[in-house]
Amino acid sequence: MNEIKKEVMHVGEMASGAALTVPVYRIKGRTDAPSVYIQANMHGAEVQGNAVIFQLLELLTNTKINGDITLVPYANPVGCNHKNGEYTLGRFDPITGVNWNRMYHFDESIIKPFVRECIGKTNPVIEANFKKLMIESIEEKLNHNIYGLTTGQRIAYQLQRLAHQADYVLDLHTGPISSKHLYCPEYAQESAQYFDIPHTLLIPNDFDGALDEATFCPWWSLQDAFAELGIEFSISSASINKESFTVELGSQEQIDLDVALEDAKSIMNYLQHKNVITTTGYLPKTMTRYGCYLKNYKAFYSPMGGMVDYLAEFGQPLAAGEPLARILRMDNYGDGDPLHYISLDKKVIPILHFASASVNQGTELYKVFSEYFEF
Amino acid sequence: MNEIKKEVMHVGEMASGAALTVPVYRIKGRTDAPSVYIQANMHGAEVQGNAVIFQLLELLTNTKINGDITLVPYANPVGCNHKNGEYTLGRFDPITGVNWNRMYHFDESIIKPFVRECIGKTNPVIEANFKKLMIESIEEKLNHNIYGLTTGQRIAYQLQRLAHQADYVLDLHTGPISSKHLYCPEYAQESAQYFDIPHTLLIPNDFDGALDEATFCPWWSLQDAFAELGIEFSISSASINKESFTVELGSQEQIDLDVALEDAKSIMNYLQHKNVITTTGYLPKTMTRYGCYLKNYKAFYSPMGGMVDYLAEFGQPLAAGEPLARILRMDNYGDGDPLHYISLDKKVIPILHFASASVNQGTELYKVFSEYFEF
Amino acid sequence: MNEIKKEVMHVGEMASGAALTVPVYRIKGRTDAPSVYIQANMHGAEVQGNAVIFQLLELLTNTKINGDITLVPYANPVGCNHKNGEYTLGRFDPITGVNWNRMYHFDESIIKPFVRECIGKTNPVIEANFKKLMIESIEEKLNHNIYGLTTGQRIAYQLQRLAHQADYVLDLHTGPISSKHLYCPEYAQESAQYFDIPHTLLIPNDFDGALDEATFCPWWSLQDAFAELGIEFSISSASINKESFTVELGSQEQIDLDVALEDAKSIMNYLQHKNVITTTGYLPKTMTRYGCYLKNYKAFYSPMGGMVDYLAEFGQPLAAGEPLARILRMDNYGDGDPLHYISLDKKVIPILHFASASVNQGTELYKVFSEYFEF
């Protein structure tokens, strides 16, 4: 049985002085083996990842561990506990409105000077030095601030400091009401098939503040900077392999331990493939897998206010002209049109929809794969 | 085809001066036939009643109408449009916290003086005079206030003025995540079977501010006051029949027009039975019907904070000791008990549970029928 | 220098498992001397009481202590830390809307049986036994609950358990934007003059869930029950003296340590008068003191939606017809009346007004003393 070490990380303070803490679970591996960092519940309502971490810990206890495994449930103690009415208002800082998953750090300007210093060094040395630089950069942000950090930055940076120590990073999220899907950097598309998730979003090297980007963009940018100099430094190689995913587990505001076990097995399969663990028990499921480039992942905003009967099934191609939803407008009954069918003029795969039937004109109704493909 | 008349009722004003309005639909019947008042969406997230009113209007268009029918969707324009994050914060006034369905009016002190004036009058005269008194009372509250009314009172009283004009009142609500159930005054238990709803709560003559109470308590108290004098004045008779129900249609934050059609048919059946309409198309479904007195309708508060995997199926008896839910406490993993099974030591029927997996210690987890019975 | 003992009381748990704790400060006195319990910040935005407790502790350190002194700042760790936008949404449980200061416990039915058992006992024995009964009742509520307690009850009962151990109870609150005022049970009017607070509300023996009521109503009801039997049991006597006040310190969302020192001195004066401490440094200020019975403390609800320029000065009599406020309705500019002056047709003393300029029709605009008197 593997030893699971628990720490409690202090990430902030509330007005009453109450400490904001995050539990950190570690299973120690060999330093020369690939390592993984997995966190859950950065958005307060997206709780299912905690159940997946629970099931992962249960599974990992008796699995052969190669590299370090770090697991952080309840990653955001503000978002996790912030209720407004019965639901959890956890997508953004309730004071500022800033999305909790847009506060991670990456300063692209560190790349070029670093590359210049690396000329002539071996790839393993470069890898080690760059990892060190990333961790130092984030510690610099945490420790040397005249004007301070925002609440969300302080939380994000402390999580990021843990994430930068791993080769693979999984950030467990959910959609509002949603099918499972995966945010995957374009260069790591091959790895998407190890997850039991039929829909994959392929994302480019653009940093927008999320954890997956904050952990793969630096390496990707480094690879690109070397490539510009004609030097090969591959982050998808056998020797240096860096990947980071946002795993969307389904719908928010729900815990289902049985489904969580399935998702934990899917992650075990990825970890086995990446040699973080050695086990034979896990195989990816056979399924049709759809891919879509991020630029073709479209949000569809409601063309009117009203009450929505969501019709389109998730995950399956929806033909052009087929209804996504019908919108009830009882105020129009008798002197207008009380029922409106909403459709698109092209084929799409609906991935998620808004969490409530009540929408304003302009509320994000659906997110869909357009221009998708099988892979 | 029956004529459906639409009015727009002005119920208040926002800070910008924007009018708070409510649509009122009326189908005119004979004045000597029994009448009904139906409203929906007093709580902002409980939107399905609007869809039921839509389907009712569709069905009523070609049905023989006997008495007046008044339908009010979107009854609460504040609650209906108040979002916090993706969900609708519509159970209480966001400024004061007061439940929107606890602001109706009934002043029991009007009963005794009224009864004294009625000695010797016929029941139809008494009925007409009491109805007039109730409407006048509410108009007095609306129009003669030195210190004013709260936002919620102004909305509630205007709805109540409409409701007092009808013999039967249906207030369409939903639970958070919930099975269908019916709040029914004890004296009207016989009518509960005309609805396709398997669970009925029998409520006593205690006024607590809700619309159903505000419309049946006055008549019930009148009946009781006469009975104390040895005079029979029955509100469950062929000549005078007053009933008021809160119809809980299922879960909040959802619109399903197909399910709404089923519920509309169930209401059509009740209206046909009460002779508000004449039709032959609707029959109550055969089902096991469970009753429970309000005092035995128990809220179960979470014994701990945590993330809940709700296990108990709605609507079916759950044996003593069987789990209602299991609660995940990842913070205890490794040095405590991460999974807690929650059960009761008596047989109950779970009716609804909390809308979110995240609960504080003391959050209302489930509501259950205890001491229930078949009828 | 007196020893100040600090404890941390665990009052609940959040969804993440985070403990809800409250700091409790105690200064030990003689058991035969009168004791006091002081708490602050039960409503989240009403923070100034914490500063008053800070200044009290500073003053008490070098004061001669007679009886036990218990001080609880940050009494409500949920309300205290719950932000929505920049402000603190702390007047009610954000999940249920229930006012945090309406969840204390008093079951009047314990009085009569207790009185029957007391016949023939001495007043000091009765006092001791009743205190014991009150504490046992609240512990019974805390410990023996099949269906559990709400989050707010669990917090309130634990505070109440501390309060029941003291002779004098001060619950430090503030209004929204407000002058200082005092809620005082009618029988304790004489004590109001020891506070440097010009406005006193005299409240009857009606329990509505607040801490002041929950601590004085039991004693008052006991006194009344004995009186009905012709037995004198006075709670305003030299030997048995029980008082409980809600002290409204001014406006919410503000900390001012200098003003807090003034208020701490005012409380020191009361404590010296009650012999909880012995000191000569504190004397009540000379001021015109106004009283008002609770039934004459009127809330004035806005007769329209709009944006309010509050005009009436706090604390001074306002003649009939003089404007309380003027309400801007820009939407009416050009085709209506953009500016409305609001007044009452009787003399009042404005005590507090709403915290924001934006009001709906029906928002509580002002609270005023009507039918006030000097004392």
Place this chain on the structure above:
Amino acid sequence: MNEIKKEVMHVGEMASGAALTVPVYRIKGRTDAPSVYIQANMHGAEVQGNAVIFQLLELLTNTKINGDITLVPYANPVGCNHKNGEYTLGRFDPITGVNWNRMYHFDESIIKPFVRECIGKTNPVIEANFKKLMIESIEEKLNHNIYGLTTGQRIAYQLQRLAHQADYVLDLHTGPISSKHLYCPEYAQESAQYFDIPHTLLIPNDFDGALDEATFCPWWSLQDAFAELGIEFSISSASINKESFTVELGSQEQIDLDVALEDAKSIMNYLQHKNVITTTGYLPKTMTRYGCYLKNYKAFYSPMGGMVDYLAEFGQPLAAGEPLARILRMDNYGDGDPLHYISLDKKVIPILHFASASVNQGTELYKVFSEYFEF
């Protein structure tokens, strides 16, 4: 007396179908004279601008008007009416968290093609064509959207369509608790002195979604693009003059009609200087005026959670080491440091502070001018 025309602009729909409308006031001038667009209350709690528009309309009624004047109070009907507790949660969309003043539109890619087409045209023709292009661009965004617009974009774009028709744009805001200050594009610094506002922020040509930027950045970018080609096209000239300011009027959640009259007069002075009106009654006040480049406008985030006694006076230079605030941490009393003084190690001018005494670690405590200068 000038004619003030009122229109009601439909900018969206709520879930109930309720129309979101904005009142638009217009005073017609000569087409060859400079025109102004003034709006208020884009952020819901920042209501004082409505009162300023009220006073402006009162003043303008009897003033000689040269160019078109358009005034829009209550610019954001969602934010304006959204309450959470007593306060207005109006800085961001309550569903998404996106700041309402970050949703305006400017697509820099239109500049270069436009410039290429302009070679050889006269400046007045270029000006007219560019204005037309800006309006067409925004109408294109409003009318041709397959996937729709967000709620906030729809509101913002409709306001922007009005703003693009004017030469001068004033967006009336307030801070949380704040002194008056002005956001001014660097090239328009000379105009800042016509306002009775002692503090001016000078902002560069960087578009971040706010209305002032959305109206001056296009012209500034156009000027720069011509300059790159060696062509002079000045937007600060006598013939072509484009300016746009965010005017911060003081603190939010307050209406003061007397102060509003002062601010209206300050704006009248600017309009007279710009020849939008002709009048002799208004002169800028003599005052020390401080300027600060945007990059030196620093937010200071709280280094700890706690309850803040704000000490620094607004608008006056604060010496290095002098306290901005002291933070109370009652939970530390007895076993830690309950009072912390917060200061900076350089001279600054405090401009605004957070609206509440309760702050988390990382809450924005103050905003200050650093590296400021007199002008």
